[in-house]
Amino acid sequence: MIEERANLAGRVAVIVGGGGGIGGGVTRALAQAGVDVAFCDIDEAAMAETEAAVSALGRGALSHAADATASDQLARFYAAVAARFERLDICVNVVGGVDRRDFMAGTAAQNAADIQRNYGYVIESVGHAVPLIRRGRRGGSIVNFTTIEAHRGAATFAVYAGAKAATTNFTRAVAVELAAEHIRCNCIAPDVTPSAGNWNALRPEDKARIEALPPELGGSGVRFYVPMKEQPPVEALADAVLFLGSDMARYITGTTLHVDGGTFAAAGFLDWPNGDGYVPAPLGGTTAKLFADDGGAVPASRPAGSIF
Numbered sequence: 001m002i003e004e005r006a007n008l009a010g011r012v013a014v015i016v017g018g019g020g021g022i023g024g025g026v027t028r029a030l031a032q033a034g035v036d037v038a039f040c041d042i043d044e045a046a047m048a049e050t051e052a053a054v055s056a057l058g059r060g061a062l063s064h065a066a067d068a069t070a071s072d073q074l075a076r077f078y079a080a081v082a083a084r085f086e087r088l089d090i091c092v093n094v095v096g097g098v099d100r101r102d103f104m105a106g107t108a109a110q111n112a113a114d115i116q117r118n119y120g121y122v123i124e125s126v127g128h129a130v131p132l133i134r135r136g137r138r139g140g141s142i143v144n145f146t147t148i149e150a151h152r153g154a155a156t157f158a159v160y161a162g163a164k165a166a167t168t169n170f171t172r173a174v175a176v177e178l179a180a181e182h183i184r185c186n187c188i189a190p191d192v193t194p195s196a197g198n199w200n201a202l203r204p205e206d207k208a209r210i211e212a213l214p215p216e217l218g219g220s221g222v223r224f225y226v227p228m229k230e231q232p233p234v235e236a237l238a239d240a241v242l243f244l245g246s247d248m249a250r251y252i253t254g255t256t257l258h259v260d261g262g263t264f265a266a267a268g269f270l271d272w273p274n275g276d277g278y279v280p281a282p283l284g285g286t287t288a289k290l291f292a293d294d295g296g297a298v299p300a301s302r303p304a305g306s307i308f
């Protein structure tokens with residue numbers, strides 16, 4: 001019954017960054033739902049693996065090595081899609097990412113690259129996709145990957161956060177322009193999904209700190225950061241794409257799905273241990289444990305009326 005209502009089988013999808021990470025999961029899930037997939041990526045090994053998985057499912061697959069941030073390469077990918085498929089129904093723009101750094105430490109070239117990687121290519125990709133979707137004369141669905149960082153003041157993510165916020169609002173605006181044609185445009189905002197991109201965003205000193213943790217403590221931060229106490233897996237993001245791409249979402253346009261286990265909803269509230277519970281900053285037991293040996297971090301006297 002759900003498959004019938006979703007009505008995905010026989011459709012055609014483009015996945016920009018569909019070789020590995022979240023994109024690889026999206027490509028496979030779409031193929032499992034009976035969708036023919038065309039995807040590009042810079043990671044040729046991941047692409048070959050995903051293409052083999054898709055072919056084993058009996059779906060048509062077009063894989064194309066291309067750097068989505070290079071306009072000419074992206075255009076060549078879409079030309080290959082247009083030559084192979086008569087129409088397009090779903091376009092998923094997954095490419096994106098960040099190398100964390102203080103805003104003032106970034107160069108103009110790094111900032112421009114971050115903007116192209118997280119916003120610029122999305123505009124170009126949507127520009128290429130819409131004429132192909134129009135060719136099918138039955139509407140379609142565009143899904144752009146944004147992030148929780150587009151929705152909060154994410155220190156050390158400034159340019160990425162700004163570029164993803166631009167993608168989020170571009171999506172909303174173009175959704176209105178294309179609504180009469182039933183070409184829907186939505187965003188998915190992940191957080192803490194394990195992937196190469198997620199790990200590579202960490203600064204070297206952060207990776208070293210995590211690697212130095214005793215194995216039994218690995219991942220324990222998730223318990224107070226993610227309300228669902230687990231990192232959403234790649235498959236959870238892929239499911240959200242299936243939903244937005246399907247007829248079950250046929251009147252949903254211009255919105256963002258937060259697939260993050262509740263971190264956006266918590267908005268800075270953490271589930272502290274030592275009896276402190278959900279508060280933005282620990283009040284009692286955790287404060288004592290964290291700061292007992294760190295006199296400098298604790299003011300000698302509390303300002304009148306302060307709960308901290």
Ligand SMILES: NC(=O)c1ccc[n+]([C@@H]2O[C@H](COP(=O)([O-])OP(=O)(O)OC[C@H]3O[C@@H](n4cnc5c(N)ncnc54)[C@H](O)[C@@H]3O)[C@@H](O)[C@H]2O)c1
Nearest residue numbers: 017020021022041042043067068096147191192193195197
């Ligand atoms: N993983 C997370 O927790 C998380 C959190 C917030 C937002 N996001 C967003 O979700 C999206 C996917 O994240 P991910 O963690 O899977 O990323 P990822 O770095 O693992 O990349 C996904 C795929 O895109 C490919 N790719 C990267 N740059 C490319 C380029 N220039 N051209 C073509 N292909 C390229 C990679 O090779 C990979 O196969 C990104 O837009 C990211 O900003 C992810």
